[in-house]
């Protein structure tokens with residue numbers, strides 16, 4: 001059912017670098033200061049005018065039931081350490097661990113949204129060697145559970161909605177909130193990791209400027225070069241859910257467009273891999289991380305065929321930072 005009153009939401013920062021908030025501030029109009037008519041931001045822990053006692057008053061009003069909370073948004077991983085106490089992160093001014101505060105507020109909200117891969121899965125904070133017992137709201141890496149438990153459901157019946165990404169595209173955050181406000185996000189609209197399918201049903205590879213180089217397996221050796229980043233520079237976009245090469249940042253940018261290989265930041269455990277970013281792990285010269293849906297034998301056969309058919313223009317341009325050889329379009333009329 002569409003929600004008539006503006007959709008009230010509260011944004012908390014758990015163990016976070018603030019990058020998700022920075023991403024959100026790139027939305028236009030800014031939804032964090034009431035610039036989007038259907039959304040009613042009650043408070044954001046970092047950017048709201050309310051701070052100190054004014055901020056905790058809002059939280060207490062929600063906890064007491066005096067203030068209706070539609071969406072609880074949490075940015076950052078939940079720290080359960082040391083020894084499960086959660087005291088590595090205390091809620092400012094409230095004298096209680098953040099993990100308990102989040103769990104209590106989650107019971108009051110119609111929907112709970114994990115903003116970013118730390119809140120969704122533990123992310124960078126739960127990376128290799130972390131001693132913080134960091135988890136996501138409903139996942140611990142790729143395992144269901146996390147702070148709230150695998151079977152937890154919000155008042156609306158939805159599980160935690162995981163707007164994954166490090167940082168997530170601001171459009172993903174705003175679109176998720178507007179869909180929730182309209183009652184237009186059902187369990188079936190989430191993928192197997194509870195990410196909204198409107199962005200998770202795409203791969204970051206879709207729409208990459210380097211697709212012609214990918215087709216011919218014409219690869220860059222340096223990030224400044226134009227070729228595909230998969231073979232040598234660790235691009236994981238053929239395995240990473242996200243429409244970030246179709247819905248560009250600030251209308252224009254993407255990681256691969258800027259010469260930075262996709263690190264699959266929407267995937268659980270992306271920061272826990274022992275493989276360094278920007279390198280392509282290989283076995284017998286074949287990348288270990290192959291495109292989803294593609295049998296290894298097919299990939300190997302197609303890659304060999306593509307390489308043997310690569311036009312010299314594409315091969316040359318792949319290792320240049322600017323077009324060195326333009327397409328020979330002047331001598332031929334399109335049929």
Ligand code: SF4
Nearest residue numbers: 208214228229235237
């Ligand atoms: S650089 Fe990455 S996203 Fe772009 S075409 Fe190559 S594999 Fe796909």
